[in-house]
Amino acid sequence: MDHPHPDLHRLYPPHIATLQARTAAALERAGCDHLLIAAGRAHAQFLDDRDYPFCANPHFKHWLPVTKAPGSWLVITPGRRPKLVYLQPRDYWHVVPEAPAGYWVEHFDIAIIRDAEAARAHLPKNTARCAILGETNAAVGDAAPNNPQAVIDYLHYQRSYKTPYELAMMRVASKIGARAHRAAEAAFRAGEAEFGIHIAYMAAAMQSDDDLPYSNIIALNEHAAVLHYTGHQHAPPAHIESFLIDAGASFHGYAADITRTYATSDGEFHALIAALEQAQRGFCAQVRAKQSYPELHIHAHHVLAGLLKEHGFIRMSEEIAVESGVSSAFFPHGLGHPLGLQVHDVAGFQASDRGGTLARPPGHPYLRMTRTLEPGMVVTIEPGLYFIDMLLAELKAKSAAKDVDWNRVDAFRKYGGIRIEDNVVCTQAEPENLTRDAFEAV
Ligand code: GLY
Ligand code: MN
Numbered sequence: 329m330d331h332p333h334p335d336l337h338r339l340y341p342p343h344i345a346t347l348q349a350r351t352a353a354a355l356e357r358a359g360c361d362h363l364l365i366a367a368g369r370a371h372a373q374f375l376d377d378r379d380y381p382f383c384a385n386p387h388f389k390h391w392l393p394v395t396k397a398p399g400s401w402l403v404i405t406p407g408r409r410p411k412l413v414y415l416q417p418r419d420y421w422h423v424v425p426e427a428p429a430g431y432w433v434e435h436f437d438i439a440i441i442r443d444a445e446a447a448r449a450h451l452p453k454n455t456a457r458c459a460i461l462g463e464t465n466a467a468v469g470d471a472a473p474n475n476p477q478a479v480i481d482y483l484h485y486q487r488s489y490k491t492p493y494e495l496a497m498m499r500v501a502s503k504i505g506a507r508a509h510r511a512a513e514a515a516f517r518a519g520e521a522e523f524g525i526h527i528a529y530m531a532a533a534m535q536s537d538d539d540l541p542y543s544n545i546i547a548l549n550e551h552a553a554v555l556h557y558t559g560h561q562h563a564p565p566a567h568i569e570s571f572l573i574d575a576g577a578s579f580h581g582y583a584a585d586i587t588r589t590y591a592t593s594d595g596e597f598h599a600l601i602a603a604l605e606q607a608q609r610g611f612c613a614q615v616r617a618k619q620s621y622p623e624l625h626i627h628a629h630h631v632l633a634g635l636l637k638e639h640g641f642i643r644m645s646e647e648i649a650v651e652s653g654v655s656s657a658f659f660p661h662g663l664g665h666p667l668g669l670q671v672h673d674v675a676g677f678q679a680s681d682r683g684g685t686l687a688r689p690p691g692h693p694y695l696r697m698t699r700t701l702e703p704g705m706v707v708t709i710e711p712g713l714y715f716i717d718m719l720l721a722e723l724k725a726k727s728a729a730k731d732v733d734w735n736r737v738d739a740f741r742k743y744g745g746i747r748i749e750d751n752v753v754c755t756q757a758e759p760e761n762l763t764r765d766a767f768e769a770v
């Protein structure tokens with residue numbers, strides 16, 4: 329890959345120092361001496377000898393850019409070098425994890441093991457004072473994951489504040505995604521089917537389904553009205569009107585999550601995309617310290633209701649459209665979510681580093697972020713407008729239906745919908761838009 333390589337040797341040591349400090353604080357909360365992190369073990373498919381794709385414990389990926397090391401462990405003890413217990417099985421059937429190499433290796437004591445159970449000998453003898461993070465099936469002997477809530481609450485909350493190293497990872501992920509989006513757009517313009525566009529995307533990203541941070545959403549025409557459409561039809565439709573692509577990329581365990589929508593021709597749908605894009609840029613500009621994310625979400629509903637009115641879909645005021653739930657029939661998901669090691673990253677609702685939940689605003693059940701923005705947070709901003717048969721049928725049964733122009737709405741069903749999604753870093757000053765920067769760079 330020819331992505332510009334960030335200065336990882338310089339950025340990594342302070343990242344590790346930050347994680348060490350956070351771990352010490354988390355352990356103190358729980359009265360523990362050691363943090364053990366199990367990378368995880370494969371999950372077998374029912375009555376089969378095949379495994380599901382391996383997905384590493386995000387706590388493990390936080391420490392090192394190793395995403396495919398099932399059976400490995402980290403042992404973190406405040407005041408000591410972290411220890412990596414690294415499973416390289418003797419196995420000529422499968423690819424075994426590569427020998428540890430790169431900028432991160434010198435920061436760990438490393439013990440190589442050849443079978444998973446051998447990890448036990450490298451973990452603390454007495455597990456009573458260990459916080460052990462992992463899935464149940466990762467247990468080796470009496471070292472069984474206990475996932476203390478106090479530790480998880482602290483670490484998840486802190487994970488919202490990305491280190492400069494993490495932001496560098498996310499910039500690279502965004503660049504890989506932006507380049508692949510360009511290839512997908514070219515495939516769409518060439519008349520490819522969803523499946524062909526999907527293949528063009530993966531080829532440009534050099535990432536396959538298992539590498540990508542989530543399943544690509546590649547939707548032509550009315551398929552764009554299915555929010556998480558993953559059909560990948562093999563033949564193109566007779567008439568291609570629109571294209572919605574929500575596709576990301578991974579880099580060293582970090583995710584990009586990018587959506588763009590295109591119209592085949594200039595005209596009414598193209599104009600609606602342009603209007604939504606302008607509104608979306610406005611919301612991105614409000615990713616600033618002290619901005620309440622749920623308030624930004626409600627603000628977005630008012631702006632989108634204004635667009636629905638301007639473009640002739642509804643006749644009521646913005647206020648009534650939002651209060652009566654009409655805006656939610658067209659924009660039925662949240663404005664966005666935290667992003668990082670997971671595409672829907674943790675702690676979007678967390679009240680503090682001791683846990684607790686910040687409730688969603690009533691009437692907005694799918695919002696995934698209720699916190700106030702602070703420097704270091706990365707969120708998506710992804711407003712959308714859709715023509716979803718199920719939700720439109722529900723709207724038609726309400727009294728507000730009389731102030732909807734149904735002919736206009738029906739004429740747009742063939743386009744499916746629009747979503748535009750950027751990944752934005754909250755800083756001390758201007759927001760950093762990882763996605764738009766990446767598109768400019770490719
Ligand atoms: N790609 C899923 C989402 O945008 O949240
Ligand atoms: Mn998203």
Ligand code: MN
Binds near residue numbers: 585587
């Ligand atoms: Mn997305």
